[in-house]
Amino acid sequence: MVQPLQAGDPWSEEPPQPGRDSESTWSLSSFDSSDMTTVFGEHLQPSQMTEVLLVAIEALASDDASDRQMGSSVVDMAVRDPAGWLTDVPKVTRSIHRTVERIQSEPARHSLDSLLLLLIKWCSEEVVGSLLKISPACDSAALAMWEVMLSVPWALWNVLMELLNVLQDQKLRKVFSSATEDACIYPLFLLVCPGVDPEEFAALYKAQRYLRHPSPLMLSLVLRVLLTLSESPEMARRMPVLVPDLVETLQDASADVQTKALLFFRNLLVHLKQEEASLIALQLAEKLLPLFDDECSQLRELSISLFREVVKAVAKQGRNKKKMALQVRRVLLPLLLHVADRSESVAQASRDTLASCAEFLGWTRLSSLAETCETRLIGECLLAPDRSRAEEYLRQSLPYLKDSQASLREAAASFLGLAAQRLRNLSQEKRWEICNALLPLAKDPELSVRSVAAHTVSVLTLTEWSPTWRWRLRSLGCWLC
Numbered sequence: 001m002v003q004p005l006q007a008g009d010p011w012s013e014e015p016p017q018p019g020r021d022s023e024s025t026w027s028l029s030s031f032d033s034s035d036m037t038t039v040f041g042e043h044l045q046p047s048q049m050t051e052v053l054l055v056a057i058e059a060l061a062s063d064d065a066s067d068r069q070m071g072s073s074v075v076d077m078a079v080r081d082p083a084g085w086l087t088d089v090p091k092v093t094r095s096i097h098r099t100v101e102r103i104q105s106e107p108a109r110h111s112l113d114s115l116l117l118l119l120i121k122w123c124s125e126e127v128v129g130s131l132l133k134i135s136p137a138c139d140s141a142a143l144a145m146w147e148v149m150l151s152v153p154w155a156l157w158n159v160l161m162e163l164l165n166v167l168q169d170q171k172l173r174k175v176f177s178s179a180t181e182d183a184c185i186y187p188l189f190l191l192v193c194p195g196v197d198p199e200e201f202a203a204l205y206k207a208q209r210y211l212r213h214p215s216p217l218m219l220s221l222v223l224r225v226l227l228t229l230s231e232s233p234e235m236a237r238r239m240p241v242l243v244p245d246l247v248e249t250l251q252d253a254s255a256d257v258q259t260k261a262l263l264f265f266r267n268l269l270v271h272l273k274q275e276e277a278s279l280i281a282l283q284l285a286e287k288l289l290p291l292f293d294d295e296c297s298q299l300r301e302l303s304i305s306l307f308r309e310v311v312k313a314v315a316k317q318g319r320n321k322k323k324m325a326l327q328v329r330r331v332l333l334p335l336l337l338h339v340a341d342r343s344e345s346v347a348q349a350s351r352d353t354l355a356s357c358a359e360f361l362g363w364t365r366l367s368s369l370a371e372t373c374e375t376r377l378i379g380e381c382l383l384a385p386d387r388s389r390a391e392e393y394l395r396q397s398l399p400y401l402k403d404s405q406a407s408l409r410e411a412a413a414s415f416l417g418l419a420a421q422r423l424r425n426l427s428q429e430k431r432w433e434i435c436n437a438l439l440p441l442a443k444d445p446e447l448s449v450r451s452v453a454a455h456t457v458s459v460l461t462l463t464e465w466s467p468t469w470r471w472r473l474r475s476l477g478c479w480l481c
Contacts, residue, residue, distance in 0.1 A: 046087045053078050053085050057095045060112055061102035072111040079114050082122045089123050093130040100144050113148045120155045128162035138217055150224045153232070160189050160225070184210050184222050191229060191238055202241040211245045216254060223249070223260035230264050236271035243268070243280050250287045255296045262291075262302040269309050278317035281310040285327035292334050295404070297343040304338065304346065307331060308353040311360050321360075328357045333393045333415075336378050337400055340411040354378070379415050383422045394419050394430070398437050401453075406446040413441060413449065417456035431460045 044052065052074060059071030078085035086092060096116060103109045119127045127149075135142035149159050163185050187210050190196045196204075214222060226242070229235040249261045265284055269277045288310070291303035314324040335357065338350040351370055358366035366381045383390045393415070400412035416434055420426065434456075441453035 046084055049078075049085050050087045050091065053092060054095045057092070057099050057112065057115075060105070060108040061099050065105075068105050068108045072108055075111040075115050079111075079118045082118055086119065086122060089119060089126040090130040092119065093127055094134055097131065097134050097141050097145060101141050116145060116148050117152060117155055120149050120158050124158040124162050125165075128159060128166070132166065138221075143217065143220065146221055147224055150221065151228055153228060156225060156228050157192060160185070160192065164189050184214050184218055186210070188222065188225050191235065198238040201238055205241045209245065211242060216257065219249060220254070220257050220260065223257060223264060227260050227264045227267070230267035230271070233271040236268050237273075239268060240272065240276055240280065243283060247283050247287055250291065255294070255299055258291065258294075258299055259296075259302060262299070262306050266302075266306055266309060269306075269313050274313070274317040275319075277313040278320050281313040282320055282323060282327075284310050285324065286330075289327075289331055289334065292331070292338060293403070297341075297346055300338070300341065300346045301343065301349045304335070304349040304353050308349075308356045311353075311356050315360050325361060328360055329389070332357060332382055333396045336375060336382065337397070337408055337411045337415070339373065339375055339378070340407040342405050342407050375411065376414070376418060379418045380422070383419055390419060390423055391430075394423075394434070398434070401437050401441060406444070406449055409441065409444065410446070410449045410452050413438060413453045413456050417452070417459045420456065420459045435460055 056071040056074035056078075059067045060075065062068050062071065092115075096112060100112060103112060116127075131142055131145060138146070146159075150156050167185055187201070187205055187208075190201050190204060211219070211222065223246075226239065226246075230239060243265075246261055246264065249257055253261070265280070268280060272280065285307070288303045288307045291299050292307075294300050294303070311324065311328060314320050332354065335350045335354040339347055339354070341347045341350065351373075355367050355370035358364075358370055363381070366378065369378045369381055372378075382393060397412045397415050397419075400408050401416075403409050403412070416438070420431070420434070438453045438457055441449055444450050444453070
């Protein structure tokens with residue numbers, strides 16, 4: 001059983017830091033990879049090989065490519081022969097913790113991840129106990145290590161078993177900051193326990209609602225576990241009971257948590273039966289729209305792509321199409337504008353999702369246009385059906401005039417001009433509101449945005465305006481009046 005950290009405990013002492021010395025790293029890189037196995041195997045004791053491994057781990061973060069390559073070679077040797085190299089697991093774990101955040105090279109990170117997974121397979125109790133003692137509050141380096149250990153199903157099982165043992169020791173419950181967070185481990189354990197069927201797990205979860213108020217850190221770890229488990233159809237079918245609480249994580253959470261939640265929901269929609277998937281899709285639909293405009297391009301792409309899967313899930317089941325249609329109409333204008341997103345992957349996701357939404361609504365022309373980049377024709381298609389919907393699109397487009405992306409500001413200004421041409425009987429009050437929103441773009445740093453905004457104001461002021469309205473526009477410094 002893991003013991004808590006005490007004063008004078010050797011865990012609290014800073015271990016030697018091989019590799020910080022440039023000579024140590026140089027001595028490692030002086031070996032030719034072809035003779036390392038022979039040299040280390042014949043001339044070094046296991047404890048000395050562990051010290052070499054510590055130098056190799058440090059070398060993974062080196063700026064020198066040859067040092068990183070040699071470090072990877074040694075780490076890979078240790079993975080192939082753990083009995084010879086891993087004589088001091090706590091020291092190796094501490095070395096990984098010290099180094100993991102400084103590794104920038106993908107091959108070097110792959111070598112370190114392989115070593116960490118090997119450690120979990122080789123001696124999971126020591127690794128989990130060591131990491132909890134090194135970072136009981138779970139700093140960012142520890143979180144990066146947990147992420148690796150929780151990302152593979154067999155490693156996840158080992159970690160959960162060890163954490164369960166830790167939580168049964170009252171002296172070690174301080175590892176987590178509250179009883180609520182401790183309790184998060186138990187439903188995760190029950191999820192993978194073959195003796196608990198989905199109905200029993202659902203009843204147990206509903207009685208406790210473990211995931212309602214975990215800390216952001218615990219929520220991130222829990223979602224990493226759920227994301228790994230949800231890749232299995234059998235595990236995914238146990239999880240619908242978690243959805244109402246996890247849907248709420250899409251609001252006011254970190255980008256990391258939101259990303260994991262979106263990937264988790266994507267897995268569920270794939271693996272669940274049509275009726276269950278349709279009900280979850282309805283819960284998700286209105287929560288996804290705010291993420292379309294997130295600063296993080298990955299979140300924009302994931303949320304837009306997931307909305308497409310949401311639409312498909314409801315279309316297959318058929319029973320909730322009327323409710324879903326209301327949500328689909330709300331996203332059409334944001335999707336049109338994001339066709340101009342500076343991220344090509346977001347722009348492509350927007351085109352694909354717009355096509356799926358049009359197909360869902362039975363709008364054949366829009367469905368075919370969505371596959372093109374003809375945004376003006378798409379805009380005309382959106383404005384055609386009825387006036388009330390067109391005015392709603394006008395309202396939705398105004399906030400995009402302040403978007404951080406110049407391409408979206410330009411797209412919004414262009415759409416407003418198109419709408420003004422199509423809706424010639426707009427009230428003067430509505431025209432005033434639009435012009436007022438466009439005026440700041442007179443000083444936009446992008447010439448194309450200034451030009452499109454000026455053209456839109458020109459379109460809006462073509463009709464007969466009263467002297468009072470003309471004076472109000474001039475008083476605002478309208479660059480065309």
